[in-house]
Each structure stands twice: as structure tokens, then as C-alpha cells.
Amino acid sequence: MISPSAALAVPATGAPSLSDLLSAGREHYRRGEIRSAIAIFQAGLALAATVSIGVAASSVAADLHAALANAFMLCDDIASAAENYKAALRLAPHLVACWCNLGIVHQRSGMTQDAIALYLEALRRNPAHRPSRTNLVQALVATRQFTIARTLLLELLEETPDDAELRSGLGKICFELGDSGEAIAQFERAVALAPAQSENIYWIGAIRQARGELEAARAAYARAAQVHPILLRPAVKSPPAFRVLALFAPFVGNTPVEFLFKDCGYETSILSLLPGAAPDLGLLARETDVVVNLVSDADQGATVLPLATAIARRLGKPIVNDPEKILRTTRDATALALAGIDGCRVPHTVRIAAGEALPASLDLAFPLLARQAGMHGGDVFEKFEDAAALDAFLAAQVDHDRYVIDYIDYRSADGFFRKYRFLFVGEEILPYHLAIGDGWKLHRDSTEMVRHVWMQDEEEHFLRAPEEVFDAAHYDALRLIRDRIGLDYFGIDCGLDRDGDLVVFEVNASMLVHDQNPEFPYKDLYIRKIKLAFDAMLGRFARTIP
Structure with a gap:
């Protein structure tokens, strides 16, 4: 009618x-x-x-x-x-x-x-x-x-060479193809065509940072902040369901949200926490329903997390991943927080401050792992069989804090190692991926899984029915881990030893979630569930506004 x-x-x-x-x-x-x-x-x-x-x-x-x-x-x-x-x-x-x-x-x-x-x-x-x-x-x-x-895109640019949006898109593609020099050139052209579009300047800063050109990166970030300290991503519908303010800090570890913040029914503003930036907090408070703290690495972000805390508190809005809680997620603090959970093996972890040697009183049982604080993945992370090799590694990294970590053998009965990743999203515990390999230092992208159908089948089974891999006791342990960590959104990399105990490798809010899996299309459904759960969680936070 x-x-x-x-x-x-x-x-x-x-x-x-x-x-x-x-x-x-x-x-x-x-x-x-x-x-x-x-x-x-x-x-x-x-x-x-x-x-x-x-x-x-x-x-x-x-x-x-x-x-x-x-x-x-x-x-x-x-x-x-x-x-x-x-x-x-x-x-x-x-x-x-x-x-x-x-x-x-x-x-x-x-x-x-x-x-x-x-x-x-x-x-x-x-x-x-x-x-x-x-x-x-x-x-x-x-x-x-x-x-x-x-x-x-080059064909389109031949027709409209002064299209800043196309230039920006070409910059992103060149970056993905590994041509960072051409990417910067395209972003610079986009900036010349549309000086008010600060996103392109942020991209220049990020690429220069990845290239190790730190002074140029800082200059680009400062330039971007002068143009606009807020990077706005509009909602896919009008009016937006609610408004999110995300706190982001260049040069430190942040929660990867390129996928999570894509195609959202809510509006997202990203505030860069840069020196000299003076955002209008009163205006932000009026235009924000939920604050999402993206500063996720407690080691890298130790100096900026207090600033994130101060801004979040002054805004007076619900906070996802409270910065004060992030500060308590260093590897050694996490190991202490998770100690004593039944059926859960958390490796003992000792932090050694920059400039200091291994304490003589430390009781060592080899093999041991050591890594530079603030690093993730396999970077500056090795396994050692004796004290001499460990001492040499620590001496080479003396300018940084370092972690010495107990090694737990998590090899499966078939000789392969398996590392599982779950995402904690509010009250939900959702599977994200499984890495299978023949070495202890496992990273999903460096495995041979693309070549082995049986590995893909096993991962698909884990994603589809994780409760058939992790039993009720494992889920009890995971829920206890969620409660002790206390964050709203974070991930865990874990394994199962031959006795069936849960082995914890890493727990933090810095873990990558993305939907770029053309070689593993079976993952799409389950990754989409993480995105939907994340959006729903933010919606629940938005509804808590008085």
C-alpha cells in the first residue's frame, strides 16, 4: 500500500x-x-x-x-x-x-x-x-x-589521468605487487590532485615506514595530521547504525582492521595518535558512540598507550580493548596471568631488559626459545640448544628488551606440528586458521598447505567443527583464558601436545584476520563469521550508551 x-x-x-x-x-x-x-x-x-x-x-x-x-x-x-x-x-x-x-x-x-x-x-x-x-x-x-x-586501472587512467581516486587505487595495487617506489609515486600524484584526501598521505607514511625510511615516514604522518587528523570511513548505508572512533598509533603495533572495518553499517573515524596532534575531543565525543583502541602491542606501545587511555577516558564512551588492559598483555605478564589453568601448558617466560645479560640465578632447561620484545611472527625468534648460543643471541639484541621462553614440544603423533588460531570476539570463540608444517616455528603463509589437499581438508574440518578437535575441557580453558586476559577482541595461537593438553604460544590483540584467501576458498564462510561477530559486538557496545 x-x-x-x-x-x-x-x-x-x-x-x-x-x-x-x-x-x-x-x-x-x-x-x-x-x-x-x-x-x-x-x-x-x-x-x-x-x-x-x-x-x-x-x-x-x-x-x-x-x-x-x-x-x-x-x-x-x-x-x-x-x-x-x-x-x-x-x-x-x-x-x-x-x-x-x-x-x-x-x-x-x-x-x-x-x-x-x-x-x-x-x-x-x-x-x-x-x-x-x-x-x-x-x-x-x-x-x-x-x-x-x-x-x-592503467586503461582507466589513460581516459582520466587526473582521477585522484584511481591514482590512489593504483598506489595500493603497486604496493601489493611489491613496487613500493611506484606506489609512493602514485600516492604523491593522488595527493597533488586531491590535497584534502589525507588517506593517501597516511599511505605514504606507512610505506616509507615499511621501507625503513623512518624520518620520511614521520614527516608524512605529520603532514597527514595537518591535513586532517581523522581518517573517515563512511558507512555502507545512510544513516549509519552508529559511529566508531578508532585510536591508531603509527610506529607501534596495532590491531589489523583493514578487513574488520570494511563494508560496515557503521561510520568509522580513525584518529592517529601523533605528537602535536590536538583533536577537538568535545567534538569527537559528540560524534562518537564507541571507542575502539587499536594500539595492541604492549611492548611497542608502552609510551603511547597512556595517551590512548587518557583520550578514551575523556571521551566518556564505551571502550573496546581498553588501553590499560592492553598494557597487561606483554608475553611475560600473559604467562603469569594464565598460569595454573587445568589442562593448559603456558611456557614460562622471562623478560630481560635492554642492556642486561641473562641473570645468573636463572635455572635454564634447554632447549629454550628467545626473541626480541615487540616482534611477532618469526622475526628475531630462535630456538637454542645450549647456553653459549643463547648468550650470543641475547648479546646481539642487547639494545632491546628480550624474552627467554620455555620450549614445549607440540609435535603431533604423525610428526607434523599444528598451530591453531582462535579469535575471541566478545563472548564468542571463533576458529580462524590452522597451520600444519614439519618445523616448530610455524607460520600459516610459509607452510606447504597450498600443495597438500589433506592439510586443507584438515583445516576445513577444524573451521567447520572445532569442537571435534578441541573438546569441552579445552573450551573451558579457552574461556578461562578469555576471562583472565579481559580484552573484548583478541586472538590466541595454540596447539595440542601428545597428551591432549592445550599449549599456548601467543595471546594478544595484534593477530591478523583477512579475507584474502583465493587459494583456500573454504575459509571465507568462517572468516565472515568473525567479521559479523565483530560488528555485532560493536553494536552491543553502542547500545550501552546512556
Whole structure:
């Protein structure tokens, strides 16, 4: 039924035609009255169902479905949008924009390969259709087909060389392809074309930091902060469900959120905690519903976490991953916090301050592990069989704090090592990946899993039914770990020894979650669950506002 307000746009004399209803709905849509537009489009389709459909009426009905789908997209009802785009294409398969928009629906639903096929169909019908070309580039990037994406992007830039957004996109692709010099050049061109877009300057800072050009990186970050200390990511719907302020600190470890903050129903503002930055906290408080602290490494962020705490407290909003709790997640503090959990083996960990040698009173039982504080993955991290080798390593890293860690043999009965990752998201404990290899120092991306179907099958089984790998006692231990750590979002890397005990390797909020897994498509469903759980958790925090 057409609402009273919507009916005002329908001709008052005689029964409205399909064309009348299409025009009326479009007028409400143009004015931002989306619900009224939806009601009119639906009335038009109801009328179309009662009349004999000729060529002209079929064309108008297709346009009604397409217009209704566009309106549903604005309301973030992508299921209804997909249904109507498909209905429009059944009536009028020549509607190139519908093929493109249906591709967008699939891409937002996580079905990127299907989206690529739809964009290609649109381009088969109209090779010059620019929205399909630009969206195809985004989909190719999402599936890490960077070389093809770069070729298409260069073609688009030949047509519009002064398009700052395309320059920025090319910078990101060049970075992914390992051409950091060209990436910086493209971002610099984007900055010249659109000086107010601070994101491109932040990218320059991040790439220069990764290249070890620290002074240039600091200059870029400072320049970005002068342009705008806040990096805004709009919601995919209007109005946004709520507003998030994320606290980010260059040069220290941060929670990776490129995936988590993608395609969100909430608006995200990222505040860089840089020297000299003086954000208007009163304004931020009025425009923020939830604060998310991204500074996640207690070692690297020791000096900036108190600043994050002060800002979060002054804003007076609910805080995800309170900075004060992050400070208590160093490796040695975590080992103490998790000691004594039944069925859980947490390696004893000793921190050795920079400039200090191994304490003579320390009772050593080899083999031992040692690593530089603040490092993750396999960087500056080795296993030692005797005191001489350990002493040499510690001496080489004397300018940094270091950890000496008990080694726990977690080799499985078949001779392989297995490292599992879970994400704690609020009250949920969700599997993320399994790494299988023949060495103790396991990293998912450096394993041979892409070559072995049995490894992939085992990982898929873990993701689908983790309770068949980790029993009730293991989950009791995981829940106790969650409670003792006390963060709202963090990860754990763990294993199972031959006695079935849980072995803890690492617990922190710095663990990477991403959806770039074209070689392991079975992971997509389970990674999407982490994203949905994260968004739902933020929504719960937003609803706690008085």
C-alpha cells in the first residue's frame, strides 16, 4: 500500500499508470524519501502483475524492479535488492547497470568471484561501462589478482589521468605487487590532485615506514595530521547504525582492521595518535558512540598507550580493548596471568631488559626459545640448544628488551606440528586458521598447505567443527583464558601436545584476520563469521550508551 505521503506524488486524476508510478517513485527517491519510493515501486509492480504485459509494460516493469533494487540497496537490504535486480534482468537482460549492481550485491555478500562474473557480463554487453570496469578492479584486488587489476586501472587512467581516486587505487595495487617506489609515486600524484584526501598521505607514511625510511615516514604522518587528523570511513548505508572512533598509533603495533572495518553499517573515524596532534575531543565525543583502541602491542606501545587511555577516558564512551588492559598483555605478564589453568601448558617466560645479560640465578632447561620484545611472527625468534648460543643471541639484541621462553614440544603423533588460531570476539570463540608444517616455528603463509589437499581438508574440518578437535575441557580453558586476559577482541595461537593438553604460544590483540584467501576458498564462510561477530559486538557496545 502507498503511504499517504507517497500518494501525494501520484497523479490525482484517474488511476496511475505503471509509468506514473515509476516517475513518482523516482521523485521520492531523488528527494531522499526512500521508504516512500519503495512503497510506490512496489505498488507499480503489484499493478504490473494484474495487467497484460506487452513489450512497453515489460520494459517499465523491469525499470520498476531496478529502481526498487536501488532503493533496497540504500536501506542495506541487499537480499531484496538482489531479488529485484534479477527480476529486472529476466525482463530486460540489456540493463547493463543491473548486471553491475547485482555484482556489487554479490561482492558485499562476500561472493567476489560471482561478482567478477557479473561485472564481466555487464562489460560483454557494454565494454565502455565505467562503473563495471571500476568495480571489476575492486573485485580483482579483493581476490588478489593484482596484475590484471593494474592493467585495467592503467586503461582507466589513460581516459582520466587526473582521477585522484584511481591514482590512489593504483598506489595500493603497486604496493601489493611489491613496487613500493611506484606506489609512493602514485600516492604523491593522488595527493597533488586531491590535497584534502589525507588517506593517501597516511599511505605514504606507512610505506616509507615499511621501507625503513623512518624520518620520511614521520614527516608524512605529520603532514597527514595537518591535513586532517581523522581518517573517515563512511558507512555502507545512510544513516549509519552508529559511529566508531578508532585510536591508531603509527610506529607501534596495532590491531589489523583493514578487513574488520570494511563494508560496515557503521561510520568509522580513525584518529592517529601523533605528537602535536590536538583533536577537538568535545567534538569527537559528540560524534562518537564507541571507542575502539587499536594500539595492541604492549611492548611497542608502552609510551603511547597512556595517551590512548587518557583520550578514551575523556571521551566518556564505551571502550573496546581498553588501553590499560592492553598494557597487561606483554608475553611475560600473559604467562603469569594464565598460569595454573587445568589442562593448559603456558611456557614460562622471562623478560630481560635492554642492556642486561641473562641473570645468573636463572635455572635454564634447554632447549629454550628467545626473541626480541615487540616482534611477532618469526622475526628475531630462535630456538637454542645450549647456553653459549643463547648468550650470543641475547648479546646481539642487547639494545632491546628480550624474552627467554620455555620450549614445549607440540609435535603431533604423525610428526607434523599444528598451530591453531582462535579469535575471541566478545563472548564468542571463533576458529580462524590452522597451520600444519614439519618445523616448530610455524607460520600459516610459509607452510606447504597450498600443495597438500589433506592439510586443507584438515583445516576445513577444524573451521567447520572445532569442537571435534578441541573438546569441552579445552573450551573451558579457552574461556578461562578469555576471562583472565579481559580484552573484548583478541586472538590466541595454540596447539595440542601428545597428551591432549592445550599449549599456548601467543595471546594478544595484534593477530591478523583477512579475507584474502583465493587459494583456500573454504575459509571465507568462517572468516565472515568473525567479521559479523565483530560488528555485532560493536553494536552491543553502542547500545550501552546512556
